[in-house]
Amino acid sequence: MKLEHVPCAALSIHVIRRLPRYLRELDVLLAKGITRISSVQLGRRMGLTASQIRQDFSCCSGVGIQGYGYNVAVLRDRLAQILGMDRDYSAILIGAGKLGRLLMESFSTVARGYHLRAVFDADAALIGQVIDDMPILSISNLRSYIRKNGIDIAILAVPTGEAQRIADAVTDAGIRGIWNFTNTDISTGESQVPVEDVHFSDSFLTLSYFLAQDDRASAKR
């Protein structure tokens, strides 16, 4: 990528988290044959203000002209680039239980642009099996595999009690990011390796808070 195209030197995490949402919406527009959209129209579709959208995309030069709206295809490709979907990054999955298998099956739609290179498990009954064309490797080879193949992302779908030990192993082996489904917080210490958590329970309880809060408010009235 040419340096003049380097976008968004430092986005806030709130903006970063909106980018995949924009990408999804732009994919919907492209599927409908819509080639150009204004910040007002896009905002209406997404429940955001036009000025919020203009601010979010202010880092993306060349995606639109004042008054003419955004070129949907160009903006979509720029966002995909910013999100690393064009870089042939690689991933491995650790944990071939039910969640792991679900992640294997949905990998190509979920981790677009990435290559799933291997799956690891500690269960001797699974090691050597081939699931969805992917051989299950022994966790004892985890570090050497990452080192040898320069793997970018490790997906952790192991039991909670194993989470930190596996996180230490992949971090030590030079992994560049961890997608964490272990329902516990893990530390990557001084390595600064980013960790993205998908904690089902945290998410559910956040929703539950709003019901309880609503009931508390009703009881007050």
Place this chain on the structure above:
Amino acid sequence: MKLEHVPCAALSIHVIRRLPRYLRELDVLLAKGITRISSVQLGRRMGLTASQIRQDFSCCSGVGIQGYGYNVAVLRDRLAQILGMDRDYSAILIGAGKLGRLLMESFSTVARGYHLRAVFDADAALIGQVIDDMPILSISNLRSYIRKNGIDIAILAVPTGEAQRIADAVTDAGIRGIWNFTNTDISTGESQVPVEDVHFSDSFLTLSYFLAQDDRASAKR
């Protein structure tokens, strides 16, 4: 719940999202037999500052005394209460595919305090089957079931293309919250029904952003 115990009239979403994390950490402390902890100690364990923690818990009266730290059990129960885990709320699951079945299996650990009351699907081959002691009901009975049983939360694990139609149905039937696994944004219109999304792809791409950003920064150096 007595009104004098009503906590946290209006928390920011950032604080709300930290509450389940605190709950998990307090459960770990209790399992270790730790009964009291200072904001400094808790902060060290969680990578937060002591003042952040004191501020987050400022709404929870009676959980600790200045200089003596928090009573772990009392704080844990207060948080569980704030998060609605003590209210016997009910949930239904819509979509008995692989993701749905995973959510069924993990329901009791993920949605603590909730009761899973029924599972719905549109697939005639599934309807009438009993999976994990739960009969699969026809989606055609969805609205009447919610109305009749006063269901609190609907878990959507249906295909993307079905998401909004099902969201409309459950909202119309009086559901109070939607946990959304459909990988698309849904609207609950003027009903103000809260929606909590678990978008795997959005989460993955957020992590991917940091790798790409790191590579862009390296290319610049």
